[in-house]
Amino acid sequence: MSHPDKKRLRRSMMFLNCQKPALIKDPYIYQPDSIMLDLEDAVAENQKDAARFSLYHALREIDYRGVERVVRINGLDTPHWKEDIRVCVAGGADVIRIPKCTCGADVHTVERDVLAAEREFGREEGSTLLMAALESCYGVLNCLEICKASDRLIGVALSGGDYTRDLQTGITGTGVELTGARQHMIIAARAAGVQCFDTVFTNLGDMEGFRRETETIHMMGFDGKSLVNPRQIPIVHEIFTPKEKDIIFAEKVVQEIDSKKAQGIGVFTVDGKMIDIAFYDGAKRTLMLAKAAGVYGGNLV
Amino acid sequence: MEIKCTGVAGTMESSDAMVTIEQGSGGIQLQLSSPVIHRFGNHMRSVILETLDRLGVKDAVVTVVDKGALDCTLKARVEGAAFRAAQCSEEQIPWGGAVR
Numbered sequence: 001m002s003h004p005d006k007k008r009l010r011r012s013m014m015f016l017n018c019q020k021p022a023l024i025k026d027p028y029i030y031q032p033d034s035i036m037l038d039l040e041d042a043v044a045e046n047q048k049d050a051a052r053f054s055l056y057h058a059l060r061e062i063d064y065r066g067v068e069r070v071v072r073i074n075g076l077d078t079p080h081w082k083e084d085i086r087v088c089v090a091g092g093a094d095v096i097r098i099p100k101c102t103c104g105a106d107v108h109t110v111e112r113d114v115l116a117a118e119r120e121f122g123r124e125e126g127s128t129l130l131m132a133a134l135e136s137c138y139g140v141l142n143c144l145e146i147c148k149a150s151d152r153l154i155g156v157a158l159s160g161g162d163y164t165r166d167l168q169t170g171i172t173g174t175g176v177e178l179t180g181a182r183q184h185m186i187i188a189a190r191a192a193g194v195q196c197f198d199t200v201f202t203n204l205g206d207m208e209g210f211r212r213e214t215e216t217i218h219m220m221g222f223d224g225k226s227l228v229n230p231r232q233i234p235i236v237h238e239i240f241t242p243k244e245k246d247i248i249f250a251e252k253v254v255q256e257i258d259s260k261k262a263q264g265i266g267v268f269t270v271d272g273k274m275i276d277i278a279f280y281d282g283a284k285r286t287l288m289l290a291k292a293a294g295v296y297g298g299n300l301v
Numbered sequence: 302m303e304i305k306c307t308g309v310a311g312t313m314e315s316s317d318a319m320v321t322i323e324q325g326s327g328g329i330q331l332q333l334s335s336p337v338i339h340r341f342g343n344h345m346r347s348v349i350l351e352t353l354d355r356l357g358v359k360d361a362v363v364t365v366v367d368k369g370a371l372d373c374t375l376k377a378r379v380e381g382a383a384f385r386a387a388q389c390s391e392e393q394i395p396w397g398g399a400v401r
Contacts, residue, residue: 057376060401087394
């Protein structure tokens with residue numbers, strides 16, 4: 001059976017440097033859905049060992065008040081990732097983010113060590129979830145294989161900086177260089193039944209650009225976005241949380257389809273829009289998202 | 302745990318602590334400075350000494366410059382410095398055992 005938190009609400013994932021006590025002591029005050037404690041790029045090469053001690057005690061002793069704790073480990077091409085996995089599992093991290101994931105075998109490699117660590121530290125087998133960051137053309141092309149590689153995998157995340165370097169371009173601010181990867185990843189993720197997360201937006205002086213990009217990836221079907229600053233959280237939540245009119249309409253769609261089905265009617269109108277069974281799952285998803293976000297208290301989901 | 306060299310962990314940034322552990326003899330010699338030493342000095346001393354005791358550090362000169370670290374940070378920095386001083390900070394750390 002799948003982990004109960006595999007599909008939890010993940011609109012916002014905020015990166016935090018494990019080496020900075022001031023950052024990791026109370027990020028829950030900003031109310032992100034998830035925090036991403038980073039052992040990889042944010043931590044200097046000669047501080048990897050010290051960052052693990054900070055991470056362990058943060059995971060064990062700080063009450064993050066329901067905020068999901070994701071840890072980004074170092075890449076499989078470094079000497080650090082095995083000890084990173086041990087500390088994540090021992091500390092009780094909710095999710096391990098695999099950086100620079102290129103194929104399903106990378107997920108299997110991490111999964112083997114995670115299972116060994118769960119046995120070593122007496123943690124329930126299967127309780128540590130995984131996600132994969134795709135940072136290369138090869139990784140993006142193998143997205144479906146990666147999404148299907150493990151029952152622990154919650155989803156995939158695009159890492160735009162490294163990906164565009166591999167693509168031999170750069171972040172332009174228009175999003176055109178990321179269009180293909182985003183489209184491919186969301187299709188693959190949905191086909192495999194996992195979530196899909198967008199890359200960070202690092203220009204903190206351009207909040208309008210951030211909003212436009214977030215609206216775009218929301219329309220494309222993404223589940224959420226990686227963030228680098230708490231100021232970005234409310235914008236993402238506003239865009240990814242169903243509006244009141246959408247919730248009311250979704251309720252009507254679900255109720256009408258349920259009642260018309262019993263009467264043998266397949267197609268009808270709600271508020272002037274033609275509705276049939278094809279709208280049912282979408283309406284249910286809107287209500288589930290609204291319930292998870294705390295803006296729907298009804299009992300239709 | 303045998304102290305083989307000088308081990309340092311932490312920074313002088315706010316909410317952090319800088320911990321230095323050097324070879325010593327005749328027990329633990331602890332020097333602690335903190336902006337809140339009058340209020341939390343005794344508590345911080347016990348956190349540091351208990352952490353060293355769990356790690357089996359018997360003889361060492363320990364210098365802690367606190368910048369407002371929480372207990373979890375203080376423990377992490379003492380452990381980081383001690384494992385570095387024992388030259389075994391990179392792998393097979395006893396998470397949940399001596400480190401807890």
